[in-house]
Amino acid sequence: MGYVDEVIERVIAKNPGEPEFHQAVKEVLESLRPVVEKNEEVYRREALLERITEPDRQIKFRVPWVDDKGQVQVNTGYRVQFNNAIGPYKGGLRLHPSVNIGIIKFLGFEQIFKNSLTCLPIGGGKGGSDFDPKGKSDREVMAFCQSFMNELYKYIGADEDVPAGDIGTGAREIGYMFGQYKKIRGVYEGVLTGKGLSYGGSLARTEATGYGLLYLTQEMLKCNGIDIKGKTICISGSGNVATYAVQKAQQLGAKVVTVSDSTGWVYDPDGIDVAVLKEIKEVKRARLTEYKNYRPNSEYHEGRGVWQVKCDIALPCATQNELLLEDAKALVANGCLAVAEGANMPTTLEATKYLQENKVLFAPGKAANAGGVATSALEMSQNSERLSWSFEEVDAKLQGIMVNIFHNLDDAAKRYGCEGDYVAGANIAGFEKVANAVLAQGVC
Ligand code: NDP
Numbered sequence: 001m002g003y004v005d006e007v008i009e010r011v012i013a014k015n016p017g018e019p020e021f022h023q024a025v026k027e028v029l030e031s032l033r034p035v036v037e038k039n040e041e042v043y044r045r046e047a048l049l050e051r052i053t054e055p056d057r058q059i060k061f062r063v064p065w066v067d068d069k070g071q072v073q074v075n076t077g078y079r080v081q082f083n084n085a086i087g088p089y090k091g092g093l094r095l096h097p098s099v100n101i102g103i104i105k106f107l108g109f110e111q112i113f114k115n116s117l118t119c120l121p122i123g124g125g126k127g128g129s130d131f132d133p134k135g136k137s138d139r140e141v142m143a144f145c146q147s148f149m150n151e152l153y154k155y156i157g158a159d160e161d162v163p164a165g166d167i168g169t170g171a172r173e174i175g176y177m178f179g180q181y182k183k184i185r186g187v188y189e190g191v192l193t194g195k196g197l198s199y200g201g202s203l204a205r206t207e208a209t210g211y212g213l214l215y216l217t218q219e220m221l222k223c224n225g226i227d228i229k230g231k232t233i234c235i236s237g238s239g240n241v242a243t244y245a246v247q248k249a250q251q252l253g254a255k256v257v258t259v260s261d262s263t264g265w266v267y268d269p270d271g272i273d274v275a276v277l278k279e280i281k282e283v284k285r286a287r288l289t290e291y292k293n294y295r296p297n298s299e300y301h302e303g304r305g306v307w308q309v310k311c312d313i314a315l316p317c318a319t320q321n322e323l324l325l326e327d328a329k330a331l332v333a334n335g336c337l338a339v340a341e342g343a344n345m346p347t348t349l350e351a352t353k354y355l356q357e358n359k360v361l362f363a364p365g366k367a368a369n370a371g372g373v374a375t376s377a378l379e380m381s382q383n384s385e386r387l388s389w390s391f392e393e394v395d396a397k398l399q400g401i402m403v404n405i406f407h408n409l410d411d412a413a414k415r416y417g418c419e420g421d422y423v424a425g426a427n428i429a430g431f432e433k434v435a436n437a438v439l440a441q442g443v444c
């Protein structure tokens, strides 16, 4: 059995009941085959793939807090510090009832290669909790965030591990966590990113993941002779990534006709109204059922169904495994030209394969959604030099980073004889730098 298959088997055996982690490891390692074959002797002796698939450490802790009725609630907190070969651990905190160690490990593993692709000095980590912020009062969210930080503070720091937002963690949660860290540690440092603008946040961080997704998609289309202007786009999700993806797509002259949440989806033939979306999701924290009250021409559908709508470009921006084989078939049948992942691992392995076999341009999340963490790294730089840059300066840097990511993965795919396979290109380009750094730093 080859080295790659041996390591995949070992990861599955050592990490039972963690299907998302297995999926992420399989996707990465399968596409590293040509690199591994070229270096098999050294990689085996150095146990490189074993070291890269085993987190540096996994932290799990109790998070007790008191709800508005005076009842004590208990959640579980996690931080997986996966790999810091090229910089301090960096990655978001997910607050969602579905969170478990396997989900956090898949996200942390993806983050290693994503962060490497940005060409900025950040390692890979991820954390979160099974706490559900939905329907909680601000005081309850604050109580949870403070209790979460009462434990997490021991393991993080501006040069050590720098968490940020993800599903369920936005500016409000980061604010409460930053306040508690400062209170406990007595230091004012850039320990979290995605902070408010009045206390060390970076302009354009809120928009960065969605904007970056469109910058990379535009470059991928351009290099394949396609103009994004005038194209019809389907987007899933209606959170941070989806909202700013809609906004940038419209600025680039495309028409976005769908958004979704965990209960249903909206079709707006006239194009999604971003102001309405923000009002419903960011201000009211309400459901998409309300969208029709503002836009009578639109349709609301229960359940899933976004990928059945005819479009030129599909941008999954909600969560993992939300674009299935049947969806990929519908997209291909409807003439879809490109899929770019705003979310982490939203497309199943079978769906990805089907799209690629049918010549749909496919940009994987670790490249396409890297604009968020890249801008987080720019926030870290600003915090270190105690300055803040203008929106235009950060946005211009973000554009440069996303265009550079696309060319790096395109070049890597070409170097290994798989031109146009951007999944392989992203995995190879992300891996090469981390592998070199791990080997150079000895067995540690
Ligand atoms: P938000 O919490 O702002 O929004 C998440 C959106 O996805 C909501 O519309 C939510 O619906 C929907 N969603 C979440 N879980 C599910 C589910 N299990 N089934 C169906 N829909 C679901 O999160 P973000 O926009 O920040 O994150 C979206 C994706 O992008 C995630 O995969 C995240 O890891 C990834 N990402 C985020 C980055 C960032 O900077 N924020 C950076 C890079 C990637 P509902 O409101 O009903 O729960």
Ligand code: 2IT
Residues within 6 Å of the ligand: 090, 091, 092, 093, 114, 162, 163, 164, 165, 166, 167, 193, 344, 369, 370, 372, 373, 374, 376
């Ligand atoms: O998945 C991701 O890249 C994020 N949630 C953003 C992480 C970060 O540190 O900004």
